[in-house]
Amino acid sequence: MIHVLVAGFRGAMGQKTVKMVQSQKDFALSAVFDPKAIAADAQKYGLPADTKVLTSYDQLNPDIADVWVDFTNPTAVAANIEAAIKAGIHPVVGTSGMTPADQNRLIELAQARHLGGLIAPNFGLSAVLLMKFAQEAAAYFPDAEIIEMHHQDKADAPSGTAIATAHKIAAGRTQKPLSTIDNDARGQRIDDVPVHAVRLPGYIAHEQVLFGGPGEALTICQDSFDRQSFMQGVAVAIRKVQAANHLVVGLENFL
Ligand SMILES: NC(=O)C1=CN([C@@H]2O[C@H](COP(=O)(O)OP(=O)(O)OC[C@H]3O[C@@H](n4cnc5c(N)ncnc54)[C@H](OP(=O)(O)O)[C@@H]3O)[C@@H](O)[C@H]2O)C=CC1
Numbered sequence: 001m002i003h004v005l006v007a008g009f010r011g012a013m014g015q016k017t018v019k020m021v022q023s024q025k026d027f028a029l030s031a032v033f034d035p036k037a038i039a040a041d042a043q044k045y046g047l048p049a050d051t052k053v054l055t056s057y058d059q060l061n062p063d064i065a066d067v068w069v070d071f072t073n074p075t076a077v078a079a080n081i082e083a084a085i086k087a088g089i090h091p092v093v094g095t096s097g098m099t100p101a102d103q104n105r106l107i108e109l110a111q112a113r114h115l116g117g118l119i120a121p122n123f124g125l126s127a128v129l130l131m132k133f134a135q136e137a138a139a140y141f142p143d144a145e146i147i148e149m150h151h152q153d154k155a156d157a158p159s160g161t162a163i164a165t166a167h168k169i170a171a172g173r174t175q176k177p178l179s180t181i182d183n184d185a186r187g188q189r190i191d192d193v194p195v196h197a198v199r200l201p202g203y204i205a206h207e208q209v210l211f212g213g214p215g216e217a218l219t220i221c222q223d224s225f226d227r228q229s230f231m232q233g234v235a236v237a238i239r240k241v242q243a244a245n246h247l248v249v250g251l252e253n254f255l
Pocket residue numbers: 007008009010011012013014033034035036070071072073074076077080093094095096097120121122123124230
């Protein structure tokens with residue numbers, strides 16, 4: 001049995017994860033974490049009677065859970081994952097918006113404690129494949145732009161997936177891009193890839209990568225129409241994370 005703690009259990013992704021964990025025979029929802037949680041939340045969010053509702057890092061220890069699944073927000077995630085690692089709980093991080101400095105610090109902390117973990121910019125298979133295909137295409141089409149589209153409540157922009165996609169395009173390039181004009185209307189340049197962020201009601205999570213070359217174009221796109229699209233990836237991560245020996249970035253490492 002894998003004992004799972006869900007941080008951010010009252011949020012959109014946290015609620016889905018709580019349900020998914022309860023639906024799997026080899027998972028047990030041993031705890032949830034949120035500093036603002038109150039006792040009545042256990043019933044309100046349909047938690048099993050034996051699930052602990054934790055509100056402080058002081059309550060953590062290695063017996064609380066095997067795996068910490070984090071769907072919180074950019075300001076909370078780094079401190080949460082530091083606390084999880086220090087408590088000996090394997091982190092599975094879905095939260096976006098962590099700074100590169102915080103991410104590197106946590107990778108070093110996990111390494112020092114010989115603890116495996118995962119930071120996944122996107123748990124959806126369609127997004128993982130989009131990033132892989134974009135890296136391959138960049139070898140032939142160095143000029144690329146990313147348009148990411150999300151729901152209006154998303155706290156960060158550009159999305160973690162768009163940032164990761166830009167890094168993969170840069171890794172796949174064999175030539176410099178031709179396009180150089182840079183102004184406010186051209187999006188945020190990440191690794192020489194202009195990234196455009198759209199926030200609109202009705203959207204969940206979507207990304208398009210547009211490549212252009214002499215006389216031709218290639219567009220790769222993916223859509224998460226429902227947050228259920230992320231749950232298969234989260235389940236895979238929970239099953240595999242304890243076998244990892246460091247904090248890895250990208251679900252593709254576990255597939
Ligand atoms: N990697 C992936 O595949 C995916 C990643 N995400 C990312 O996951 C994150 C969560 O998304 P979403 O569920 O939509 O956001 P929500 O805002 O719906 O949920 C976040 C929840 O975390 C709570 N919270 C705030 N601080 C803490 C803390 N220190 N510890 C525990 N809980 C806390 C919030 O409470 P309160 O509102 O009271 O502050 C809220 O209930 C985002 O960063 C998003 O980008 C989303 C989808 C897929």
